[in-house]
Amino acid sequence: MKFRRICAGLSTFAFIFLSSGLVYVCAAQEGPQSQSSDSVAKPRKKPQGEDNNTTPAPEAAPAPEENAPIPSEYKRPKDVPQQAPTFRSNATTVNVDVAVLDDKNHFIPRIPAGNFRVLEDGVPQQISQFGQGEAPMTICMVIEFSGRFQAFWTQGWYETLQASYGFLETLKPDDNVAVVAFDLRTTILSDFSPDKRKAEEAMSRLRIPGFSESNVFDALTDMADRMQNIEGRKAILYLGSGLDTFSKITFDQARRKLQEAAVPIYTISTLQVARIQAEAYGMSPSANMTFLQADNEMRTFAKETGGMAFFPRFYGEYPTVFRQIEDSLKSQYSLAYHPTNLAHDGKFRHIKVELVNPSTNEPLRITNEKGKPIKYQVVAKAGYKAPREVD
Numbered sequence: 001m002k003f004r005r006i007c008a009g010l011s012t013f014a015f016i017f018l019s020s021g022l023v024y025v026c027a028a029q030e031g032p033q034s035q036s037s038d039s040v041a042k043p044r045k046k047p048q049g050e051d052n053n054t055t056p057a058p059e060a061a062p063a064p065e066e067n068a069p070i071p072s073e074y075k076r077p078k079d080v081p082q083q084a085p086t087f088r089s090n091a092t093t094v095n096v097d098v099a100v101l102d103d104k105n106h107f108i109p110r111i112p113a114g115n116f117r118v119l120e121d122g123v124p125q126q127i128s129q130f131g132q133g134e135a136p137m138t139i140c141m142v143i144e145f146s147g148r149f150q151a152f153w154t155q156g157w158y159e160t161l162q163a164s165y166g167f168l169e170t171l172k173p174d175d176n177v178a179v180v181a182f183d184l185r186t187t188i189l190s191d192f193s194p195d196k197r198k199a200e201e202a203m204s205r206l207r208i209p210g211f212s213e214s215n216v217f218d219a220l221t222d223m224a225d226r227m228q229n230i231e232g233r234k235a236i237l238y239l240g241s242g243l244d245t246f247s248k249i250t251f252d253q254a255r256r257k258l259q260e261a262a263v264p265i266y267t268i269s270t271l272q273v274a275r276i277q278a279e280a281y282g283m284s285p286s287a288n289m290t291f292l293q294a295d296n297e298m299r300t301f302a303k304e305t306g307g308m309a310f311f312p313r314f315y316g317e318y319p320t321v322f323r324q325i326e327d328s329l330k331s332q333y334s335l336a337y338h339p340t341n342l343a344h345d346g347k348f349r350h351i352k353v354e355l356v357n358p359s360t361n362e363p364l365r366i367t368n369e370k371g372k373p374i375k376y377q378v379v380a381k382a383g384y385k386a387p388r389e390v391d
Contacts, residue, residue, distance in 0.1 A: 039191045040140060040178050040226045092342070093128070094120075097233065097264070097306065098333040098353050099379040105308075105324045107331045108366065108376060111355065115364050118337055119352040120383075129336035136174040137233045137329050138192060140223050141167065141199070144240025146183035147212040149271060156241075159270050163239050163318055164203050168196055170322045179203055182219035184211035184246060216240065217247035217254035220301065224261035235264040235307060235329055241271050242294030251297055255304065259348060260385040264307040266325050267298040272313045306381035328379060346388040353380040 096118065100108045113130035143164055149156035164179075171177055176192040179202040189202035216238075223236055247254070258265065275283070275291060295311060302309040308328060310321045341349065355364035355378060368374050 038188055040180065040188055040223060092338055093336055094339055094351075094384060095129075096335045096337075096351060096353060096380050098335055099328045099331070100333070100355065101324075101328065101377050101379060102366075102368075103375045105327075107327045109331065111333065111364075114358050115355050116333070116335060117354045117356045118335060119354070120337075120339055120341065120349050122350075122352075123340060125337040125339060127335055127337050129334070131334040132332070134330045135233050136172070136176065136194075137235065138176045138227070138230055139171065139234070139329075140178045140180060140192075140227060140236045142219055142223055142236055142238045142240075143179065143181045143203075143206070144183075144214050144216070144238075144270070145181040145206050145209050146214040147209040148214060148243075148245075149241050150206075150209055152208050155274055156271055159273070159315070160239060161203070161206065162315065163268060163270065164206075165200070166318050167237060167239075167322050167325075168199055168203075170326055171196065180219070180223060181206060182215060183209050184213040184215060186215070186219045186222055213246040214240065214243055215247040216242060216244040217249050217251065220265065221249065221254050221257040221261075224258050224263040224265070224305075227263045228261040233329060233332070235266055237325070238265060238267045238298070238301075239270060241291070242267070242269055242298045243290065244294070244297075255300060256348075258301055258305055259382055261305075262381050262384050263305060264329075264381065265301050265305045266307040266328075267302050267309045268318075268321060269295060269298060269309070269311045272311055273315070276313060304382040306379055308379065341386070344387050344389045346386055348383055348385050350383040351381060353378050 098116070100111060102108055109132070113127065116127060116130070118125045118127060141164065143160060144150065145160065150160050151157060168177065174194055176194050177196065177199050178192045179189040179199050181187050181189055189205060190198045193199070220236065220238060227234055227236070244251070249257070275288075279288065295309075299309045301307070308325065310324070312318055312321055335353070339349070355366075355376075356362065357364050365373055366376055
């Protein structure tokens with residue numbers, strides 16, 4: 001009932017946008033059904049309790065050159081750029097992507113390797129590899145598309161499509177992108193491909209949602225699990241309200257799974273405009289608290305996986321958000337170290353990356369072009385899961 005009241009409050013402010021560009025999008029849509037194979041890098045592990053007697057489908061024949069398979073744990077590219085980091089939980093080398101952003105969320109370049117310090121469970125580690133540069137990205141767009149907030153021709157529907165197409169336009173030709181939509185179920189609309197037309201065709205099927213539920217936790221953990229063994233720079237871009245209604249797992253379980261997968265998650269909260277309007281017309285405090293809780297959950301997922309969370313309150317903010325995500329993903333420092341703790345106990349180990357002055361061991365002071373100190377933040381994943389002896 002609580003979510004129905006939230007929906008009713010926001011749907012009051014749904015409106016129709018009859019711009020020529022939007023009408024063109026609608027005309028091309030065919031519904032949210034997936035026409036691609038269920039992949040996104042690797043098959044999802046079948047949860048306990050599901051039918052395990054189903055005969056697996058035979059492997060598909062090799063695709064033609066124009067439909068080359070995506071980089072995955074089964075077929076990894078042989079020419080991965082040297083500066084592109086990899087992460088293997090069963091190896092003795094831990095790789096960490098780090099972005100240093102100023103108070104305006106702009107990437108700070110040219111920081112020497114000696115100013116970085118990596119702590120694992122509070123113990124300083126010796127950095128063995130260091131690099132900075134740009135490399136192709138592998139992005140999975142996870143789009144909330146439910147009947148609660150993305151009903152056909154509503155404000156949420158319009159904002160979701162505008163943000164999805166807008167982000168797609170910022171990607172470079174060599175970036176791989178997949179499109180996944182979810183409501184009660186998670187549907188892979190297109191698999192990873194550098195061909196952006198496939199992603200556009202996939203999003204053109206986002207027309208009429210099938211269910212009113214939005215299982216955020218299930219969708220994010222499923223995609224992170226599939227992507228954790230992809231090499232190179234990778235991330236999940238989540239577009240949605242952040243409200244989870246019917247997932248099989250709890251927030252704490254999702255948080256732990258996302259930490260272990262170590263795939264950076266960038267969240268963009270939609271419906272901020274509608275919430276402002278609803279508050280002005282007396283949205284109930286309980287409904288507002290529910291949204292605020294969802295915002296905090298998205299912040300937690302982003303922070304602990306090395307991503308970022310955004311809450312644009314106006315449509316004009318989206319280009320700036322996309323640029324910040326691109327800067328964070330494209331321009332990164334790549335660190336690697338051999339952990340001093342060699343125990344294969346399967347425990348989660350916390351990572352903290354700091355900038356220090358090696359001569360004084362104090363926090364590094366960074367100044368702008370006028371010589372004034374600036375505040376900065378170090379963005380990196382929260383940790384990794386150590387391998388077990390049986391791995």
